[in-house]
Amino acid sequence: MRKNLWMFRAVVDKVPFRFKNPELKTVLSTDFADYTDLNPVNLCNRAKRVDKNTLEMRLSLKREEPTVKTEASASLLISCPDQQGIVCAVTDFLMRHNGNIIDLEQHTDTEEAAFFMRVEWELDGFALPRDQISEKFRLIADRHQMKYELHFSDYRPRMAIFVSKFSHCIRDMLSRWHSGEWSAEIPLIISNHPDMEPLAKMYGIDFKLIKITKDNKVEQEAQTLKLLREYNIDLIVLARYMQILSDDFCANFPNRIINIHHSFLPAFVGAKPYHSAHQRGVKIVGATSHYVTPDLDEGPIIEQEVMRVSHKDSVESLIRKGRDLEKMVLSRAVWAHLQNKVLVYKNRTVIFN
Amino acid sequence: MRKNLWMFRAVVDKVPFRFKNPELKTVLSTDFADYTDLNPVNLCNRAKRVDKNTLEMRLSLKREEPTVKTEASASLLISCPDQQGIVCAVTDFLMRHNGNIIDLEQHTDTEEAAFFMRVEWELDGFALPRDQISEKFRLIADRHQMKYELHFSDYRPRMAIFVSKFSHCIRDMLSRWHSGEWSAEIPLIISNHPDMEPLAKMYGIDFKLIKITKDNKVEQEAQTLKLLREYNIDLIVLARYMQILSDDFCANFPNRIINIHHSFLPAFVGAKPYHSAHQRGVKIVGATSHYVTPDLDEGPIIEQEVMRVSHKDSVESLIRKGRDLEKMVLSRAVWAHLQNKVLVYKNRTVIFN
């Protein structure tokens, strides 16, 4: 690819483009870097053929780089039975390897006698190489019956968005990703309707149409899983995806499928919550983002938000106003997950920070 | 009682009190009016015995006068099938009698083809005497199939508070009433427990203990109704009253019994909503004030409010924080009712302003 890129650059330098923007070359080279099978001649022809319009459009799609902290950090999410000395054991482990703690938060659920902790430390100066941390920490973990996850702040999770026909959530997500707000990759959009394909194309993201009916559900989910593996997906976000995932499917992504439900759960589970809210005459409506479990609308809640409504709000008005809630709540939940600040315990979440 | 009071007044006029505040007499006379078995001599002795401390304490309980607008106004709450010319007909009626409109708000529910309106106008200068307004307006009302209520801003509704053991709502209500925030009378507190009697006494309000069990419910509710009639009660407020009212009882006070439920209805109906909220792991909890109907927790919602919680909140913490929600939501609902700004339609409320 590097060689290819080099060739391409040589080529485009010679092509008499009619526009001056120097960024275009960079864009083009990135763009063409994928065409690993192209020889210089093809490249040259291709470059010539690309007209101003196309180039500018590609340019427009160039994503802004996420603003990442200069220094990478590691974090541990820990849960275990409550007992003396856990914080001490963990901080001692980090200190012995010269780790500088940036953030530490712990929570004890006295009712459940359960202990939860998140600790984040600078990798710069840490005595252990990344690939040995987990192994070394296991000794402490085993002693305290800990379950733990280890994350690195500079890893960009790969996200797939599942969507049906409503566009507000996916538009908001793509804007956040595209403007560099989210440090994540979105290589794949899957839908049971073709409506969002143009939007996916606008952002240069692969779009797969997988129509699911009662009859083909098993095969289609199998195909979906295959795609998710091919694209190395870490996290699935259901951005108003109007299909129920099977238990088997869910089992493949425990606590890694985030859904947005357009009501203040557990009020108004199921379909048409705004209609039900209007019917009941509530004065406040909400939206809920949760991890997907086999029990519909019953998974661990990550985030909720509400807004005041009145008798003046028709169902249509609730739907319109609710869109803003939905996209905000979903994006907050995704953000918390991307920051590795969510820990699930007994169908509830501990959200650190 | 009246005779007794008269005697008492005769007595106190003769007693050489050492303090000058003229209001003291009024306070004292109210205080002693209850002692129906006292003869003049006893009364006199009693009055002498009452020391400065006692008097000042009673005086301290003197309620501040509600801050009422100098000018009284009338208001109409109207609902009818939607049709042309309603606003025009009503405003024309008021104009013909020289009424100056202070406030007018209308709402059309297009789905139900229903029309709702509240109009308030100054009584000063209005050509019709109070007792003829309804009669004259009926002509217009009938023409448009209107249901309507007529209210006067200077009437102080008489409120009975039903309470069990939790004191936060009733304390807040009594503070609002006592400091003159609410233009209403609270002559009666009814409870199934004796716990709140001292509080009632502090504020000089009659307290009636009516223990309700499964076996005595019918008689006890009959006795309660008798009391409510004796005290001329307009509005019942259930300030965390832990008894379910029978359908028959409710039927006596349609849209005139206000309850506070300690959850964001319709989530967590029934008992122990904070426990359920904690169990479900919600990120927001709420409180709901509604009119009581025979269907438990299903009556028309008047007001709701919520607050953010987290995994750090134990059930006890939810209960503690929730108290503030409950008292605020209940007092807002009572305020809206006292302002005659609530209109009930098909188990929903239209809240004007």
Add this chain to the structure above:
Amino acid sequence: MRKNLWMFRAVVDKVPFRFKNPELKTVLSTDFADYTDLNPVNLCNRAKRVDKNTLEMRLSLKREEPTVKTEASASLLISCPDQQGIVCAVTDFLMRHNGNIIDLEQHTDTEEAAFFMRVEWELDGFALPRDQISEKFRLIADRHQMKYELHFSDYRPRMAIFVSKFSHCIRDMLSRWHSGEWSAEIPLIISNHPDMEPLAKMYGIDFKLIKITKDNKVEQEAQTLKLLREYNIDLIVLARYMQILSDDFCANFPNRIINIHHSFLPAFVGAKPYHSAHQRGVKIVGATSHYVTPDLDEGPIIEQEVMRVSHKDSVESLIRKGRDLEKMVLSRAVWAHLQNKVLVYKNRTVIFN
């Protein structure tokens, strides 16, 4: 242009496209309709050259139609000195011409002795043609010293967005417009930086770069005004536009320039409000949308919203979270304006509904 379009259609009918989507032709014809100087041959060549990718990308940009009410309505925004009979006079006027009132709201500012009213009625069945309404209503208006505005619900205001480098507000606005949430046109984006040009192109909106410095402000604003007239702009939205408009410029669009300020005004006027908020240690931050007047950050407030923050929020965190506030508050203010529900009086707004 029409002729050009016709020619183009003739051409594309003959071009052997490899894809079937019939909408493409429409898209293309719109696209090419601008090229007024193209002759048929050029058009044909151009059409041939456009490859599948480009076309699909253009297609993707096709805007969804705003969901408009089937029936058009008219509305009047009225302000005048408070006096008897205004509501009656207005509703009588509508009734005499057979107008069916959909919505009526009035407000009396007793302190200022000022009266405000918004009334909306169905145009279907209304006896007056649109162009005679204002003229006929003037008779009533003059009698009561009314100022009034007349609006029709099916008119789509033409909006220009002014933007600098921050993209979150304009992205959100374009999403709302593009998904048909807003019944408005956005034909023009003006910026003092080139950064947003690609985004404008993505959505097929004209982008004009007008760099304003202290030295060229007068000429550049003149040029801007010329552009705004050419594009028939009704409303200017400053989507985090980092230039101060001159008094003269503002005078051209009274109550028709909407700004978003990233603080809870009047706290933290001027630059870097999040830095100031952090420095002051506030527990809540906000955003404010207001009409622009010559006094910086002092114009009539249309909408505000806040969110809770804590000592854990760095300035960067406030900026990140604040983006969501800013885009939501700005879009709510624009929505209220587009609905013709904002009335300005003495540097304050009356927001109907």
Add this chain to the structure above:
Amino acid sequence: MRKNLWMFRAVVDKVPFRFKNPELKTVLSTDFADYTDLNPVNLCNRAKRVDKNTLEMRLSLKREEPTVKTEASASLLISCPDQQGIVCAVTDFLMRHNGNIIDLEQHTDTEEAAFFMRVEWELDGFALPRDQISEKFRLIADRHQMKYELHFSDYRPRMAIFVSKFSHCIRDMLSRWHSGEWSAEIPLIISNHPDMEPLAKMYGIDFKLIKITKDNKVEQEAQTLKLLREYNIDLIVLARYMQILSDDFCANFPNRIINIHHSFLPAFVGAKPYHSAHQRGVKIVGATSHYVTPDLDEGPIIEQEVMRVSHKDSVESLIRKGRDLEKMVLSRAVWAHLQNKVLVYKNRTVIFN
């Protein structure tokens, strides 16, 4: 006073009271303990004279016991320059003395390179006696240049309330204290007006009237300080107290005077904020609780809350609605302080939990 109390107890034991409640004696003895000039004979006469009514009224004022956790805990509030190993050092200290950590929260302000921590642990089983903890911890503290505070959960801080004429905040505080919500003592109320004396009496709290004018400020503050020392006051709460405290006075209670300001600071500092808010036409109003420093309305903010208002709200309406904000915000700030969860740093607060 002690002697007097003893005498009184001797007396009341002999008086043939007609009621049985044993608590009455305690109430009475407290009540009469103040009458330091009474001789036994006077006391006896006095006790006889007190009638049933008075006694029950005093009884009614008996405060409910705060619901305290069965187990006492200790907590440390720590701030120091950021450096490696602090958490480890602190938790290691606790572990070595067998301390079971209930709660630990830390915060690093990277900008200021400052470290903040709160740790709470069970006293039951802790190897160090209470009075040695601070001394032993000092060794660790000094090594890391820590400032720290040590608190015990079962200590009830002694609070003085300063009040002027508005009663809503003090009523709410007294309700919380009286119902056992707050684990604190309120032995003293100080005011520059006599209005709240009856309320103080209702709750059996000493009331001192100290009228402050420009001329007598120095002496009166000296007298106030003397009273505060006599009553062993830990915390002063200004419950809408309309006097400005001198710098010298403030210096005596650093971070131990809590004020409530009726605006969303820093907007609308100084007098009449609701008038200013109305004038400015804001859509949201707020209240702010902060520690008092010599700079008026500029002290470290502890808590803020807001509520939505509209053009319909007159100044009176803002004042009425604002009362609820003020009392809620003030009580939350007091709660956080009582829980020892507030740490002040550079005029900002770190609020743990």
